[in-house]
Amino acid sequence: QVQLQESGPGLVKPSQTLSLTCTVSGGSIRSGGYYWSWIRQLPGKGLEWIGYIYYSGSTYYNPSLQSRVTISVDTSKNQFSLNLTSVTAADTAVYFCARDPSTTRLDYWGQGTPVTVSS
Amino acid sequence: DVVMTQSPLSLPVTLGQPASISCRSSHSLVSSDGNTYFSWFQQRPGQSPRRLIYKVSNRDSGVPDRFSGSGSGTDFTLKIIRVEAEDVGVYYCMQGTHWPYTFGQGTMLEIK
Numbered sequence: 667q668v669q670l671q672e673s674g675p676g677l678v679k680p681s682q683t684l685s686l687t688c689t690v691s692g693g694s695i696r697s698g699g700y701y702w703s704w705i706r707q708l709p710g711k712g713l714e715w716i717g718y719i720y721y722s723g724s725t726y727y728n729p730s731l732q733s734r735v736t737i738s739v740d741t742s743k744n745q746f747s748l749n750l751t752s753v754t755a756a757d758t759a760v761y762f763c764a765r766d767p768s769t770t771r772l773d774y775w776g777q778g779t780p781v782t783v784s785s
Numbered sequence: 786d787v788v789m790t791q792s793p794l795s796l797p798v799t800l801g802q803p804a805s806i807s808c809r810s811s812h813s814l815v816s817s818d819g820n821t822y823f824s825w826f827q828q829r830p831g832q833s834p835r836r837l838i839y840k841v842s843n844r845d846s847g848v849p850d851r852f853s854g855s856g857s858g859t860d861f862t863l864k865i866i867r868v869e870a871e872d873v874g875v876y877y878c879m880q881g882t883h884w885p886y887t888f889g890q891g892t893m894l895e896i897k
Contacts, residue, residue, distance in 0.1 A: 674879075711833070712881075712890050714888070715820065715885050717885075729885065730885075769820075770840060771824060771881030772879070773836050778833050
């Protein structure tokens with residue numbers, strides 16, 4: 667069964683760039699029919715979908731974050747990554763990566779990684 | 786964006802009793818391909834969300850059959866026929882028909 671694992675710094679300074687990587691195991695990121703998503707959970711609040719990427723590199727971003735978000739893929743490492751620029755305290759959240767089948771939408775999620783934006 | 790509104794937001798339930806959560810969307814979730822990309826997730830304390838139901842009424846592998854999903858268009862329901870202790874957590878609905886995907890606010894299920 668596919669497994670996803672997020673990694674990256676747990677603390678980022680305001681105005682800097684948040685960078686996270688999701689490593690996929692138990693399946694190839696190049697499998698057709700699957701997108702690869704990032705979602706975040708703001709403290710004490712609900713879930714916000716950030717965007718997704720296909721193995722070919724095509725992306726879709728949530729318009730609320732589009733100006734600051736880049737999602738990329740490295741098929742040789744079976745990984746995809748999230749970059750969020752110009753972060754503020756409002757970006758403090760637990761960040762999840764997930765597999766996103768085109769036929770059913772989000773199914774398998776990583777365990778999540780907490781990121782705090784603070785000086 | 787499509788707004789997903791859940792009710793109730795808090796759901797105290799006695800063990801062995803049924804529970805029901807409602808989710809309403811601001812737009813029809815029927816896709817141009819005829820599918821309705823609506824899911825339910827369970828998030829236990831300290832864990833990541835786990836999908837229970839996809840495309841309105843399909844249970845994911847390993848999900849107990851006491852969970853069921855129903856609905857159409859803009860109104861959807863998750864039912865648990867007999868609540869067990871392991872069902873404690875927050876339940877979210879999600880639509881994946883319109884981009885960006887959006888989630889409900891969450892319903893916290895607790896044992897009375």
